Amino acid sequence: MAEPLKAAVLLFPGSNRENDVARALAAAGARVEIVWHESEHLPPGTDLAVLPGGFSYGDYLRCGAIAARARVMEAVTTHAARGGLVLGICNGFQILCEAGLLPGVLMRNAGLKFICRMQTLRVETTETPFTRAYAKGQVVKYALAHGEGAYMTSPEEMETLEQTGRIAFRYCDAQGNVDATANPNGSLNNVAGVYSADFNVLGLMPHPENLIDPLTGGVDGRPVFAGLVANMTH
Amino acid sequence: MKSRVVVTLKPSVLDPQGKAIEGALKSLGLEGFANVRQGKVFDIELEGVDGEAANALIQQACEKLLANTIVENFAIQHG
Numbered sequence: 001m002a003e004p005l006k007a008a009v010l011l012f013p014g015s016n017r018e019n020d021v022a023r024a025l026a027a028a029g030a031r032v033e034i035v036w037h038e039s040e041h042l043p044p045g046t047d048l049a050v051l052p053g054g055f056s057y058g059d060y061l062r063c064g065a066i067a068a069r070a071r072v073m074e075a076v077t078t079h080a081a082r083g084g085l086v087l088g089i090c091n092g093f094q095i096l097c098e099a100g101l102l103p104g105v106l107m108r109n110a111g112l113k114f115i116c117r118m119q120t121l122r123v124e125t126t127e128t129p130f131t132r133a134y135a136k137g138q139v140v141k142y143a144l145a146h147g148e149g150a151y152m153t154s155p156e157e158m159e160t161l162e163q164t165g166r167i168a169f170r171y172c173d174a175q176g177n178v179d180a181t182a183n184p185n186g187s188l189n190n191v192a193g194v195y196s197a198d199f200n201v202l203g204l205m206p207h208p209e210n211l212i213d214p215l216t217g218g219v220d221g222r223p224v225f226a227g228l229v230a231n232m233t234h
Numbered sequence: 235m236k237s238r239v240v241v242t243l244k245p246s247v248l249d250p251q252g253k254a255i256e257g258a259l260k261s262l263g264l265e266g267f268a269n270v271r272q273g274k275v276f277d278i279e280l281e282g283v284d285g286e287a288a289n290a291l292i293q294q295a296c297e298k299l300l301a302n303t304i305v306e307n308f309a310i311q312h313g
Contacts, residue, residue: 069298105305107247107248108251110250152304
């Protein structure tokens, strides 16, 4: 029996979803440690670094811009370069983009409103440690809670992401149709999440960690955490 | 020495905030606003550095933090 997945959940000033994602990971069987942003290192043996949602530094300058320059991010960059897993949710996704660990940028929602509701997504690929427990094309329900979630990048970069299968999730309707009416925030090509070139870094705007208990809306998010934990034993 | 950095969205990038401001100006009855785009201004005081070195320093600050060059342009003014 392999060691269970060891996760480090990073805490920036203004993060507010660290306990939710830590709980989701622990429920799936991971060992979890919360790590302060001034730390120079990730805990020894860290398999997965998680950047949780929230409003780091009050979203000053640009969402995630200041947290992306925090000391701990050097350790995260080194971890990612070694092939270590990194997951950024919501503000964590914004931080990963600002840090250059993922391409693109999250802009103000096209409708200008903060969106806080459930949203259906289509799982675009299952050949990664993050989505291996889903079926390809599966429609899942996660929670949205953001004001700056419109994914943008250059046309050339977008073409690369599409060609190399690096779109992780797309906003869709309940039947799995991806079109403009199912796009909540104006994201290019309905992108809700993207992978790095080596598929070891994932950023997404919706919150899978909200959907781990039938009491609070469903369990569609569980396979992310279960898949990450199972990844260690296969 | 004092410098000012002006950060603006690239022309190709949609600016919903600018659009909302444009709409509000029109609803005030002010006529003639064809297009409004929102940006940011940074007023910076430098110490112990000036001339070309100051320019290079501010340039670095813009590229590393003040602007996200995927979607934003920046302009530096001195004096």
